[in-house]
Amino acid sequence: MFATELPFEPAAASIPVERRGHGRLTVEALGQDGRTLRGQVEEAGFARVRFPRSGRRGAALEAVLINTGGGLTGGDSSQTIIRAASSAQLVVTTQAAEKVYRSDGALTRIAVDLVSEANASLGWMPQATIVFDGARVERSITADVAPDARLLLVEPVILGRTARGERFSYGQLHDSWRIRRGGRLVYADGLQLDGDISGLLDRRASAGGWAAFATLLLVAPDAESRLEAVRAALGLPDALADHLDAGVSAWDGMLSVRLLARDGAPLEVAIRRAIAALGVAEVPRIWHS
Template sequence: MSAVIQTERWAAILALAFSCQPSGRSALTSNVHTGPLLVQKPLYPEGPAVCHATILHPPSGIAGGDELNIDVTVHDAAHAVLTTPGATRWYKANGKPASQTVTIRVEAGASLDWLPLENLIFEQADASNDTHIQLAAGAHAIGWDCYQLGSVIAQGHWQAGLITIHSTLHYDGKLIWTEAGQVDAQHPIRHRGAGLANFPIMATVWSVGPVISAEQMEQLTASLPWTDRLRAGASQISLDASTSLVLVRLLGTHAEAVRQLMIACWQHLRPLHLGIAAIPLRLWRT
């Protein structure tokens, strides 16, 4: 019996919208999906004002040729928290690139926590991950992205593959932050001190809200490590007289340590930018 080779690609779309009800409850008011992308039943561990939803991708990984599109809108006065139940795995491409595009819109007076777990980039993957954030004036949001290149226990970590990352953030219709990068497994940038410095894991935490005082930023930067296993640095960019973007860059050797540091940054920044305490999600502890 000859082996059957799976050639079908997964094309998936998930479009979500959150709205504030007259009672003050944030509700998932639109949930449209095509293909293997969906959300679990919304939960309210922080009370009715904050709606938590978990994005599921039943195939458990993104293979060559797959195309995922996630579209999120948070309407005025609503607050949504979105995460994933586990890491996103990008598998061997077999000559076909895979992509995920995330588009986030947050209206004035609304808030969003975008907290997906890490992306695991397997050998010979050809992955493209685009994230586009559009915030109205007066919107508050915090989020992160994390990438593990290959195996942390393998010599050299990642021998073959390609990851392309493109991120943009617009505030009040203006482009505030943009990044575009492509990392090949064999590119020297992975080993240079001004690049990834031989670390297999890279991450960014971003947060938009009221300007943070110099003292509060000093507290954040003083808490960040700089060791052979885990490194991080933070900066603040003014968007207008009362609003700022804070960026925290992280490099690490183990995903769990990087994740815990991202959570610590979230716990520091969420009260300052979103005005609400940050209690780690139960899902992260399972």
């Protein structure tokens, strides 16, 4: 993808609108007689989904999302709508890490809308989003969770191609999460990176120069009971792995894990440990490929 090597020139002619990529995907899972079946599926643009039999684990259905465009760049948009209907058990992941390339000035827009209905279990567990230097990303994640349902969100982000020594020094990253349970807003989170991004990330109180982070959020009636198990799995408070920082808290039927790592390798190890300790889902099988 040679376009990523071009200089950043916002004033230059941008990519024509007709060459932008737009993907829209709707996936529905239905609970029936103790099993989860595929319901309505709609695909548009570069967005595709597959349901590999190798991903089947017990009653849960695993959906693997595919971006046939190979990544996102300025002006592209992606909308994903996932619904776990009553009593369904669904895990959603991605075929590979999502790459957001350098922009010519236009925003890359990503929207994820999740619904977990009565007695359902929905796991949103994509592989990492890699934000290239110069990318401009605006992402929103919204979810509606029934009072007796479960929702697990796992969202890793890597700033820059760390294996190449790249840093996310300029561009924009705006991330917004809004989670509702029984129609009531119970969780709101936001991240805004722009301006002097390198200086901000180098501050000890923000990222200390590290480039990879993740948020895991479990919304479930029994979420708080898993607090100590997750803390122990991550080595909190005094036995954290090298190149990793973490915090875990639980309140009001939710459990939140914050992870910060030097790069993607220690981050993935910590995510796997946290998922195992939560005990509500397994790491998607495609993560092993």
